[in-house]
Amino acid sequence: QxxxxxxxxxxxxxxxxxxxxxxxxxxxxGNYKLVSWYQQYPxxxxxxxxxxxxxxxxxxxxxxxxSKSGNTASLTISGLQAEDEADYYCCSFAGSGTWVFGGGTKxxxx
Amino acid sequence: xxxxxxxxxxxxxxxxxxRLSCAASGFTFTTFWMAWVRQAPGKGLEWVANIQPxxxxxxxxxxxxxxxxxxxxxxxxxxxxxxxxxxxxxxAVYYCARYPSPNPYYFDYWGQGALVTVSS
Numbered sequence: 001q002x003x004x005x006x007x008x009x010x011x012x013x014x015x016x017x018x019x020x021x022x023x024x025x026x027x028x029x030g031n032y033k034l035v036s037w038y039q040q041y042p043x044x045x046x047x048x049x050x051x052x053x054x055x056x057x058x059x060x061x062x063x064x065x066x067s068k069s070g071n072t073a074s075l076t077i078s079g080l081q082a083e084d085e086a087d088y089y090c091c092s093f094a095g096s097g098t099w100v101f102g103g104g105t106k107x108x109x110x
Numbered sequence: 111x112x113x114x115x116x117x118x119x120x121x122x123x124x125x126x127x128x129r130l131s132c133a134a135s136g137f138t139f140t141t142f143w144m145a146w147v148r149q150a151p152g153k154g155l156e157w158v159a160n161i162q163p164x165x166x167x168x169x170x171x172x173x174x175x176x177x178x179x180x181x182x183x184x185x186x187x188x189x190x191x192x193x194x195x196x197x198x199x200x201x202a203v204y205y206c207a208r209y210p211s212p213n214p215y216y217f218d219y220w221g222q223g224a225l226v227t228v229s230s
Binding site: 001003014034036038040045046048051052057086089090093096097098099100101102103 | 154156160167170189217
């Protein structure tokens with residue numbers, strides 16, 4: 001049950017695209033199509049923005065997209081906006097009913 | 111409207127016990143997997159435990175096995191987390207979270223969280 005690896009911080013200017021990586025193993029990220037991504041503002045509960053590796057729940061902006069290659073999942077935010085400044089977490093099913101989160105990435109809009 | 115409201119948080123001494131509750135409303139509680147996820151101050155999210163709709167199966171983070179027990183009362187639309195032998199490292203905001211049905215593969219609703227502080 002080791003945490004998935006995310007960069008501590010990523011920054012970009014308004015309008016740019018940024019990508020956040022989430023590195024797991026063949027026992028979690030690479031073994032299931034069950035990576036989800038969450039956006040969290042300070043003092044607030046997380047909100048799902050990507051499920052099942054690449055699916056965008058209803059109501060989530062199409063500027064958010066998910067992808068995966070092998071043991072690494074990625075979240076891309078296109079057309080970066082000030083409101084995207086938040087913490088982002090990946091999460092994967094890890095087998096035997098358990099789940100594992102990444103350490104989180106702070107996105108800063110310059 | 112789906113609502114999850116946690117209660118029962120507070121200050122407890124190391125080695126002590128605490129029970130968190132989560133009152134669910136706005137959906138048919140009996141058909142959804144539920145979970146507890148925690149977040150230590152200034153740290154990331156950590157999955158703690160989950161329970162299947164009928165309560166017959168539960169799964170735990172290794173570091174809480176034998177100390178935490180997740181349970182539910184479907185007649186009361188409530189989820190619980192009984193915590194014993196608490197340690198300083200259990201200090202966190204504990205969120206109640208729901209998995210969607212019929213595909214319980216992510217967390218679609220979260221409560222506002224309950225703060226548990228383990229300190230002497």
